[in-house]
Amino acid sequence: MKGTICIYYSRSGNTEEIAKYVNNKLNSELLCISDGINREGTKMYLKSGYESMKGILPKLKSFGMHKKLEDYRNVIICSPIWAWNICPVIRSFLSTYGKKIKGKTYFIITHDSKSKYDKKINKLDEYLLNKHIAHLSICNRNKNNEEIDSFIKNIK
Numbered sequence: 218m219k220g221t222i223c224i225y226y227s228r229s230g231n232t233e234e235i236a237k238y239v240n241n242k243l244n245s246e247l248l249c250i251s252d253g254i255n256r257e258g259t260k261m262y263l264k265s266g267y268e269s270m271k272g273i274l275p276k277l278k279s280f281g282m283h284k285k286l287e288d289y290r291n292v293i294i295c296s297p298i299w300a301w302n303i304c305p306v307i308r309s310f311l312s313t314y315g316k317k318i319k320g321k322t323y324f325i326i327t328h329d330s331k332s333k334y335d336k337k338i339n340k341l342d343e344y345l346l347n348k349h350i351a352h353l354s355i356c357n358r359n360k361n362n363e364e365i366d367s368f369i370k371n372i373k
């Protein structure tokens with residue numbers, strides 16, 4: 218197993234910014250996944266929150282990786298929180314592909330509130346063969362690069 222892939226979903230750019238930062242630092246492969254739905258505007262905000270709360274798993278747009286998911290040594294998954302839950306696109310990805318991950322899994326989760334989402338993140342282990350190694354729950358208001366740098370220092 219070799220290499221690191223950083224997989225993310227982002228509606229409004231916060232998670233994307235962090236995924237790109239991590240990708241730059243680790244010289245990894247970057248993969249944006251999506252359900253292809255434009256979720257701008259209040260109506261879609263509410264719909265998105267509802268879908269997240271209900272545990273709806275959307276169909277993902279097709280995507281490609283340089284190699285098979287099981288061949289990466291590190292898989293970093295970045296997601297926003299929607300309605301106190303990991304967003305549906307990332308849960309959908311994990312429910313389909315999570316058990317294919319043979320390397321080490323890391324989660325980076327962004328949110329607006331100051332509370333940490335450790336419980337929700339730990340629950341993602343249900344989708345994996347092996348428990349994730351570490352996670353970072355980042356509040357957008359308190360975001361600082363030192364915190365991210367110290368988190369990714371151990372990803373080798």
Ligand SMILES: Cc1cc2nc3c(=O)[nH]c(=O)nc-3n(C[C@H](O)[C@H](O)[C@H](O)COP(=O)(O)O)c2cc1C
Pocket residue numbers: 226227228229230231232233262263265266296297298299300301302327328329330331357
């Ligand atoms: C539909 C929806 C629901 C959200 N629910 C929460 C929430 O329950 N708790 C929270 O702290 N932030 C919540 N947020 C804020 C996002 O988690 C936060 O802004 C995140 O960084 C967005 O990432 P993105 O810009 O990559 O899409 C919500 C955002 C959306 C769009």
